[in-house]
Amino acid sequence: MALPPYTTPLERTWHYSYLAVCTAIFIFLIAPILIIVPLSFNVEPYFTFTEGMMTLDPDAYSTRWYEDIVRNGMGAPDAAFSSAWFSDMWNNAQWIRSTRNSFFIAICSTILATILGTLAALGLSRPEMPYRSAITAILISPMIVPLVITATGMFFFYSQIGIAKTYIGIILAHTTLGIPFVIITVTATLVGFDRSLIRAAANLGADPTTTFFKVIMPLILPGMISGALFAFITSLDEVVVVLFLADVEQRTIPRQMWSGIREQISPTILAVATILVCISIALLTTVELLRRRSERLRGVTPQ
Numbered sequence: 001m002a003l004p005p006y007t008t009p010l011e012r013t014w015h016y017s018y019l020a021v022c023t024a025i026f027i028f029l030i031a032p033i034l035i036i037v038p039l040s041f042n043v044e045p046y047f048t049f050t051e052g053m054m055t056l057d058p059d060a061y062s063t064r065w066y067e068d069i070v071r072n073g074m075g076a077p078d079a080a081f082s083s084a085w086f087s088d089m090w091n092n093a094q095w096i097r098s099t100r101n102s103f104f105i106a107i108c109s110t111i112l113a114t115i116l117g118t119l120a121a122l123g124l125s126r127p128e129m130p131y132r133s134a135i136t137a138i139l140i141s142p143m144i145v146p147l148v149i150t151a152t153g154m155f156f157f158y159s160q161i162g163i164a165k166t167y168i169g170i171i172l173a174h175t176t177l178g179i180p181f182v183i184i185t186v187t188a189t190l191v192g193f194d195r196s197l198i199r200a201a202a203n204l205g206a207d208p209t210t211t212f213f214k215v216i217m218p219l220i221l222p223g224m225i226s227g228a229l230f231a232f233i234t235s236l237d238e239v240v241v242v243l244f245l246a247d248v249e250q251r252t253i254p255r256q257m258w259s260g261i262r263e264q265i266s267p268t269i270l271a272v273a274t275i276l277v278c279i280s281i282a283l284l285t286t287v288e289l290l291r292r293r294s295e296r297l298r299g300v301t302p303q
Helices: 009-034 064-071 083-092 094-124 132-139 147-161 167-190 196-203 208-237 240-245 253-263 268-297
Strands: none
Touching: 064 094, 064 268, 083 094, 094 132, 094 167, 094 208, 094 253, 132 167, 147 167, 147 240, 167 208, 167 240, 196 208, 208 253, 208 268, 240 253, 253 268
């Protein structure tokens, strides 16, 4: 945005200084994430830039660590491509098994978190709801309480009822962590919701179920999808709860990365991290597009 011609030299200096500081902060925050991308193509098993990489030597770059994602743990990784090779990869490759677990747990927990969080947001948005502030504080407490405390409490509680070290326990734990994001995004969408539409639907004979799916849900859908994406990202990146509640069979991508750092340092971790960064960027871009769509629906110009 260009400065108006009547700005003083001091105002111009402040403007460009402000832009410089914001740019420096952005680089400081994003550099540790972006630095792993070229390192994941290192031909050597190092976590540092080699001399060949610094001189942009093509021989210093390789996709071997991306190939290791599908080959690590296979019984016969060098066998010819066939149904037997793909079966070996699907069943034995460590990173593939962790990916399956991560996406299964993330999808299940996201569905539960979206349903429960949307219902909670709808209830909290009603003016006659008693103790709204207290209930809201309790529901979003998983975002505030230190995660290690939450994970410890879940471990002892789930152990008592026999679902620790199971898929059900991890899915419920990730659902608990995802619900606050759904509540916040759906509640923000409901701020501009015209409740007279609900009364109009009731006057026309629509039952509550029809009113929700035909009137309410289409208007709050951008908030629901945004909350679901945040819940999905939270589940996909979660490691602390998995450390407490997961067994060997439920090992997820973050848990596999944690084990790889402790037991066998390999640039394969950087390759997996690069893929996760790309997935996160795609999901966050989707969230931003949905935010802009929601603003257009409410008659607000996207900023």
